[in-house]
Amino acid sequence: MPAAIILAAGLGTRxxxxxxxxxHPVAGRPMLNHLIAACEPVFDRIVVVVGPGMPALEAAARPHATVVQAERLGTGHAAAQAAPLLADYPGDVAVLYADNPLIPTATLRRLLARRQEAGLALLAMRPADPARYGRVVTDAEGDVLRVVEWADAGEAERAIGLCNAGVVCAPAADLFRWLAAVRAENAKGEYYLPDVVGLAVAEGRRVVAEEAAEADLAGANSRAELAGLEGLMQARLRGAVMEGGATLVAPETVFLSWDTALGQDVTVGPHVVFGPGVTVEDGVEIRPFSHLESCLVRRGAIIGPYARLRPGTEVGEGAHVGNFVELKAALLGPGAKANHLSYLGDATVGAGSNIGAGTITCNYDGVNKHRTEIGAGAFIGSDSALVAPVRIGDRALVAAGSVITEDVPDDAMGIARGRQAVKPGRGFKGKGK
Structure with missing residues (x-):
């Protein structure tokens, strides 16, 4: 029954x-919540260490416990703040970092398995550019002797390619005993979590390193590094949806959310963006430059190009949403079409209806939102304004250019526009020639 401590108190000044x-989000989800999601299948208890005055962070951690690191005195000090909750815990405790959101659950399972071979296990990597990572010093058998922070490392130690990822795992009683013994005797005057490695070795405990891919252990301390995490996550997400049977015509141009669900035989054109909460059923085509968020697209629908589906929208089976059409909190029934330059907000459109170019539902009166109901098989002529609340009946026709303020019954035609006047002899008479 292992537990996890997630260190999340950093201000991220860079x-x-x-x-x-x-x-800060990666693929539409805070870094902390990515890591929590990876931890939940593995750890029976999760404690998140936050800084003072971080209510939003505490809310994001719920329902998991939080503790406050009142003074930011280093990673070892931060982990020690969980002692009141976990010092007597009967199992292993792992310490992780909230700004390492890409660690897979499988890697955490491997870490826990390796801990059974030794008194302490840590995660390590061999990055292409070791840069300023702490170095993991091992003996001839590969067991870990110590971890040296880059600032405190000598030339020979900086030449080591095996780098510390910061994650450690040990029995709770041992971990908190070692944390209490850590001293701030380093260039920064901070209490370093990796110092528990040396303390474990000094007690004669075996320490092992579980190596993981650099991409799985990537972190972010700056906006540029956050962009790097986004790129890594997008590559994962794109690979997953293509493995699941979706086609991305130009994968590098499609941006997915952490929870985007694409069915089989979905085709996504270039430059499509998915916000959180999108589900797309089988056989849908999403054409280029469309944007979808918090919506459901039913089987066989066609979206775009240049379409926008906003939260609360459902596009029915076989329906069409065309170029420069925006839907918000709208239900477009099976086989219905809105192909050109329209806004349908807070609206229900019945099966098989056709929405002409330039149609808008006037859903907001400046104070409240109102709904427009359009029945099955209706035809809304181009450049019509439907002033909600209003109902257009089944098989009804709204004449082009109308401003509809009253209900139109089933099988009726509604027309509301100024009468055309023709003035003979008042046309253009070649002015300027």
């Missing part, structure tokens, strides 16, 4: 943001 670093 982000230059009022938002706590752990709440």
């Amino acid at each position: 982000m230059r943001s009022a938002l706590p670093k752990a709440l």
Whole structure:
């Protein structure tokens, strides 16, 4: 029954943001919540260490417990703040970092398995550019002797390619005993979590390193590094949807959310963006430059190009949403079509109806939102304004250019526009020639 401590108290000063670093999103989800999701299948208990005055971070961590690191004195000090909740825990405790959101659940399982071979296990990697990572020093058998922070490392230690990812795992009683013994005797005057490695070795405990891919252990301390995480996550998400049977015509131009669900035989054109909460059923075509968020697209529909589906929208089976059409909190029934330059907000459109170019539902009166109901088989002529609340009946016709303020019954035609006047002899008479 292992537990996890997630360190999330960092301000992320290099982000230059009022938002706590752990709440910066990757693929539409805060970094902290990505890591929590990876931990939940593995750990029976999760404690998140936050800084003072971070209510949004505490809310994001729920329902998991949080503790406050009142003074930011280093990673070892931060982990020790969980002692009141976990010092007597009967199992292993792993310490992780909220700004490492890409760690897969499988990697955490491997870490826990390796811990059974030794008194302490840590995650390590061999990055292409070791840069300023802490180095993992091992003996001839590959067991870990110590971890040296780059600032404190000598030339020979900086030449080591095996780098510390910061994640450690040990029995709770041992981990908190070692944390209490950590001293701030380093260049920064901070309490370093990796110092528990040396303390474990000094007690004669075996320490092992579980190696993982650099991409799985990537972190973010700046906006540029956050963009790097986004790129890595997008590559994962694109690979997953294509493996599941969707076609991405130009994968590098499609941006997915962490929860985007694409069915089989879905085709996504270039430059399509998915916000959170999108489900697309089988056989849908999403044409280029469309934007979808918090919506459901039923089987066989066609979306775009240049369409926008906003939250609360459902596009029915076989329906068409064309270029420069925006739907918000709208239900477009099976086989219905809105192909050109229209806005349908807070609306229900019945099966098989046709919405002409330039149609808008006037859903907001400046104070409240109102709904427009369009029946099955209706035809809305081009450049019509439907002033909600209003109902257009089944098989009804709205004449082009109408401003409809009253209900139109089933099988009726509604027309509301100024009468045309023709003035003979008042046309253009070749002016300027």
